[in-house]
Amino acid sequence: MSAPVILVTGSSRGIGAAIVELLQARGATVICHASRDYMDDTIPADLADPLGPQILWEDALARAGGRIDVLINNAGIFDPAPIGLSDIEWLDRWEDTLRINLTAAAQLSRYAVKHWLERAQDGETEGRLVHIASRAGHRGDSPDHWHYAASKGGMLAVHKTIARAYAAQGILSFAIAPGFTDTAMAGDYLSTRGGPGLLADIPLGRVAEPEEIAAIAAFCALDAPPSMTGAVIDANGASYVR
Template sequence: MSYILVTGSSRGIGAAAQKALEERGLKVIGHRSREGNESTIAADFADPLSAQMLWNEALERSGGDIVAVVNNAGLFEHNSLDCSDIEWLDRWEDTLRINLTAAAQLSRFAVRHWKRHLAGKSGERGRLVHVASRAAYRGDSPAHWHYAAAKGGLIAMHKTIARAYAPEGILSFAITPGFTDTSMAGDYLQSRGGAGLLADIPLGRVATPEEIASIITYCTIDAPASMTGAVIDANGASFVR
């Protein structure tokens, strides 16, 4: 049985994605920062060695049969322009480490692994699904330069992977949600005026984790190979490209 590795699966979008994939009959290896269990591996992406540890353990648990990686783990942390230089830089580096660098490491490990294996009947070797943000295109608040930069980098990395490895049956997809009803976004919504911020979303509400999970599931299982390189927006028309 093939496995899918989903990072940041302890809550929010990641938890909804793991549930949706399992409901489709797939085996999922989840990830959280601390306290793993029989179906979840603990790895704190603030540690540069943690992504490799996660990949190695996931490979062992799956018997080497990982067919997709969902890069969903993220950090959304306020970083005021008026913080001390050290504090501002620490938050910048933590955010890029967790939101971008760990995803890059896992993508690299996965691509190298798939390149060593024969393609299946469909010609595919593996799929990457990256959960980015509308901030990659629209930017974010003055206290979230680091978050927007990390998500913009994730999109650029995704497009590069898609172009480079499509001939070898390695596919890449990206999703750019707007605000989603998770604890991570909830604090931000409240700090920015709550309901007042919703006026910027024509749909009149934020997305649910289950909505984003349905897109993740589509990209992981159902999206045709010709869609590799695609970026799917899910922001209630708050940013239309």
């Protein structure tokens, strides 16, 4: 069997870069994405642009020779939107976050599902989606991050809907809900909100490492049994237990 072809969004740093490194070590063919030119083998696409996901998908499919087996929706932003902002600035930050974190992921998921349904006509039926969501999608987030929590809650709803709708066609969907992870994005947040106090809320006593989230993502992409479709895997150091 040929190596699986996997598209990873937001793969230039943090969790995305760790996912790419692990998948490549497992022998997968990985197509990388960044919001702008990053490296020769990375597709630049602005997911804040409504046309960005289509451009990314079509370019990735061309590079892959017409076949993508797994889509990992990892790209996201975490910009604060305090309620004291002006109305237009608050709305702009809300819409940018929902656009990148949720709508672009849904667009790419739609392209992937359509691709796999078309392949099913040739007897190839299995495709996998892996969504990097967040603990915030379950329990909410800070007063400055209504939009981030909403975007990740929406991602979880999209994931569950896809899993239920297309399992019979061999299209599987998995989601991961990390808590704080040791990335630049989370580091800035921790430093501005009294890091040690927030760490006290994590029974494990530390935030997750990108490699830990990558290990879960690789498992979902390559190894998870079909009966796990629809699952949400928490990785938050027991700071939120369902």
